[in-house]
Amino acid sequence: MKNRLELLASFLSDEKNEEAQKTLEEIIKQRKNIKKDQNVIDRSLTVYIAGPYTPYGASMHDAARKAHENTLTAINIGVGVIEKGHLVYIPHFSHFMHLYGKKALSYKYYTEADIEWLNMCDSILYYNHSIGASKGADNELRIAIQNGKRIFFSVDELPVYKKAADRYKN
Numbered sequence: 001m002k003n004r005l006e007l008l009a010s011f012l013s014d015e016k017n018e019e020a021q022k023t024l025e026e027i028i029k030q031r032k033n034i035k036k037d038q039n040v041i042d043r044s045l046t047v048y049i050a051g052p053y054t055p056y057g058a059s060m061h062d063a064a065r066k067a068h069e070n071t072l073t074a075i076n077i078g079v080g081v082i083e084k085g086h087l088v089y090i091p092h093f094s095h096f097m098h099l100y101g102k103k104a105l106s107y108k109y110y111t112e113a114d115i116e117w118l119n120m121c122d123s124i125l126y127y128n129h130s131i132g133a134s135k136g137a138d139n140e141l142r143i144a145i146q147n148g149k150r151i152f153f154s155v156d157e158l159p160v161y162k163k164a165a166d167r168y169k170n
Helices: 004-013 017-031 060-083 091-100 107-120 135-146 162-168
Strands: 046-050 087-089 123-126 150-152
Touching: 004 017, 004 135, 046 060, 046 091, 046 107, 046 135, 060 087, 060 091, 087 107, 091 107, 107 135, 123 135, 135 150
Parallel strands: 046 087, 046 123, 123 150
Antiparallel strands: none
16 A cells, blocks of 8 residues: 555646645644654755745736745745755746846746756655645655655754754854
C-alpha cells in the first residue's frame, strides 16, 4: 500500500484534485501533532519554495499586482526558512526578471528552469494548501514526492539547524 505522500502524488498525476485535496488535508492534520521543539537537524537543507505565482482568473488590471503579492508571500516564507538555518530557493524571484528583463521569456522556460532548481534542492516547502490553485506548485510537489525529496507544508514543520540559524539573527 502506498504511503500518503505517494498517494497524493498519484492523485496529482491523475489530476484527481478532490482526492488530492483530501489526502493533503489528512497529511497536514497528522503532521500538526508532531512536537516541533525537538525537531533539530545536524545540517542545513536546501529548500525549494512552492506556491502560487500565476494569478489565474485575475483581470489584466490586477494580474501584475496579484503576481507581485504572490512573490512577496513566497519571499516572506523563504525568510522563515532561513531563520530555521536553511538555504532557500524561491522561484518567484523570476517575477522581477519577467517584469524588468530586456527580453520576454516563455512560460515553458520558467517552468523547466524551476524543475531543474527543484532537482538540486533537498526538499520542498509547498505552502499553498489548496490543490488546483497553482498548477505549477502542484506539479512541483508531485515531482518532489516522486523523487524522494523531503516534503514540508509549513515553516513550522522544518527542523532547526542550530549552527546556521544563529548566524542569521540580527
